[in-house]
Amino acid sequence: MNSDLEAATVQKDWAPARSGQGEKAAKKLHVKSFGCQMNVYDATRMADVLAPEGFSETGAIEDADLVILNTCHIREKASEKVFSELGRLRRLKEERRAEGKDLRIAVAGCVAQAEGGEIFRKQRAVDIVVGPQSYHRLPELVRLAADGPAIDTDFPVDDKFNHLTPPTADKIRTRGLSAFLTVQEGCDKFCSFCVVPYTRGAEASREVQKIVAEAEALTRAGVREITLLGQNVNAFHGKGEDDEIWSLARLVERLSEIAGLARLRYTTSHPNDMADDLIRAHGEAAKLMPFLHLPVQSGSDRILAAMNRKHRAEDFLRLAKKIRAARPDIALSSDFIVGFPGETDEDFEATLALIRAVDFASTFYFKYSPRPGTPGAELADQVEEAVKTERLARLGELVEAQRAAFNRAMVGRTVDVLFEKPGRRPGQIGGKTPYLQAVHADGPDSLIGTVAAVEIVECGSNSLFGRLAKEAR
Ligand code: SAH
Ligand code: SF4
Ligand code: F3S
Numbered sequence: 001m002n003s004d005l006e007a008a009t010v011q012k013d014w015a016p017a018r019s020g021q022g023e024k025a026a027k028k029l030h031v032k033s034f035g036c037q038m039n040v041y042d043a044t045r046m047a048d049v050l051a052p053e054g055f056s057e058t059g060a061i062e063d064a065d066l067v068i069l070n071t072c073h074i075r076e077k078a079s080e081k082v083f084s085e086l087g088r089l090r091r092l093k094e095e096r097r098a099e100g101k102d103l104r105i106a107v108a109g110c111v112a113q114a115e116g117g118e119i120f121r122k123q124r125a126v127d128i129v130v131g132p133q134s135y136h137r138l139p140e141l142v143r144l145a146a147d148g149p150a151i152d153t154d155f156p157v158d159d160k161f162n163h164l165t166p167p168t169a170d171k172i173r174t175r176g177l178s179a180f181l182t183v184q185e186g187c188d189k190f191c192s193f194c195v196v197p198y199t200r201g202a203e204a205s206r207e208v209q210k211i212v213a214e215a216e217a218l219t220r221a222g223v224r225e226i227t228l229l230g231q232n233v234n235a236f237h238g239k240g241e242d243d244e245i246w247s248l249a250r251l252v253e254r255l256s257e258i259a260g261l262a263r264l265r266y267t268t269s270h271p272n273d274m275a276d277d278l279i280r281a282h283g284e285a286a287k288l289m290p291f292l293h294l295p296v297q298s299g300s301d302r303i304l305a306a307m308n309r310k311h312r313a314e315d316f317l318r319l320a321k322k323i324r325a326a327r328p329d330i331a332l333s334s335d336f337i338v339g340f341p342g343e344t345d346e347d348f349e350a351t352l353a354l355i356r357a358v359d360f361a362s363t364f365y366f367k368y369s370p371r372p373g374t375p376g377a378e379l380a381d382q383v384e385e386a387v388k389t390e391r392l393a394r395l396g397e398l399v400e401a402q403r404a405a406f407n408r409a410m411v412g413r414t415v416d417v418l419f420e421k422p423g424r425r426p427g428q429i430g431g432k433t434p435y436l437q438a439v440h441a442d443g444p445d446s447l448i449g450t451v452a453a454v455e456i457v458e459c460g461s462n463s464l465f466g467r468l469a470k471e472a473r
Contacts, residue, residue: 028056029058038185051165068106090125106130106142110132110196129149133160133185136163170221173221182206184206188232191308225265227266227267249275252285271294271295298354306379336363339368341379343383361403365395412456417466439464455469
């Protein structure tokens with residue numbers, strides 16, 4: 001910890017003082033999130049926990065009394081972005097001070113966890129540093145920050161979810177018809193390139209009862225689609241309503257019983273945790289969408305071993321086949337890293353071969369970024385930047401062609417669309433296919449919040465266009 005700055009650490013036994021909403025002076029909060037969906041979810045929970053302290057959210061950073069940067073540490077670029085952002089905030093803080101007003105700056109998320117008190121040293125304008133497992137302590141940290149830098153990057157034994165404030169129904173409604181819900185957090189896999197096991201801690205699953213209660217509250221407020229989140233969501237093993245340990249498949253089955261809920265998804269999965277009951281659920285649970293994000297990272301067995309992924313390319317191909325047998329209309333998406341240390345042209349060709357063999361609907365691809373503290377960063381045979389750039393472009397060309405072909409093949413098909421908002425033009429409404437493609441169709445606003453069959457008639461560069469096929473269900 002940063003002893004020279006004497007950052008205050010929240011007491012372990014601290015319990016939040018319950019206060020009625022509106023009791024405290026009205027203050028504005030702006031949360032800016034980087035990184036993955038879990039950060040998007042965490043941002044909402046941070047806002048919820050600060051609401052009883054008198055903080056209401058603002059989209060305009062200039063109006064905020066407290067700005068939280070909810071950060072990502074996954075690649076060097078993501079991490080660096082935080083400090084340029086903080087530079088801008090420091091200037092805003094100085095302008096405020098000149099007007100006799102105050103602006104508090106908090107750094108949350110994975111950079112906060114990885115760098116801790118070092119952040120205060122790099123940017124003195126920062127008031128609060130809070131890790132992903134401690135943000136339920138934000139109210140106390142905000143109070144402490146009045147007297148100087150405040151930090152909490154502990155991995156508390158007690159589950160933070162037990163201390164979070166549930167959002168009001170009104171709040172849920174402003175967040176839209178699709179919601180995230182964290183069911184599992186942390187990772188024990190230790191892939192040799194990845195910081196997540198260090199920033200999010202060990203794998204932990206929430207209790208089924210709490211998840212069901214949160215899903216029901218979301219649905220009561222109008223949410224129609226829930227994406228279950230976890231760094232390794234298919235490793236979910238939460239205590240069930242019968243005190244047994246439930247798998248993700250069983251959780252999906254239970255959540256499918258919630259009447260108002262139309263769609264379920266989950267992300268992100270590890271291939272090694274695709275259990276048979278989960279694969280079966282894809283064929284049986286009607287609400288589970290036929291779209292699965294399954295990162296594989298490389299198609300070379302040598303590189304997969306060096307990455308500590310603990311499976312071979314062939315295992316992934318067999319798994320993809322098995323999943324498609326259970327649910328023939330399923331589409332797969334994935335993540336790839338190019339230029340992991342030691343990756344030869346031959347290894348890279350093996351990755352392209354795997355991509356050709358699987359045919360992904362959508363793919364994310366990254367240049368390997370050596371991360372401090374990970375085994376990969378210590379490896380001698382780092383790949384030259386120019387080679388990474390060239391491989392990224394080649395891989396990109398292949399997967400973008402697959403994505404475009406998948407989208408084009410939608411034309412002529414009739415698919416269910418969850419309508420979520422008014423479209424760009426009057427008389428138009430916008431929604432998503434089971435494959436998360438944006439669709440626009442002519443139709444009444446009354447269809448927003450419903451699922452309707454839509455015949456896809458055109459494929460644009462960013463979205464599909466369709467015609468309502470029959471009555472909304
Ligand atoms: N939990 C997920 C994803 C974690 S991070 C999983 O198990 O796959 C999201 C993606 O970022 C990863 O799938 C990987 O492709 C990429 N990534 C992680 N660390 C990286 C690094 N050091 N350099 C480049 N890409 C990285
Ligand atoms: Fe990172 Fe691997 Fe864990 Fe995914 S499974 S979060 S890539 S260590
Ligand atoms: Fe980034 Fe942390 Fe998510 S490192 S990808 S914000 S788990």
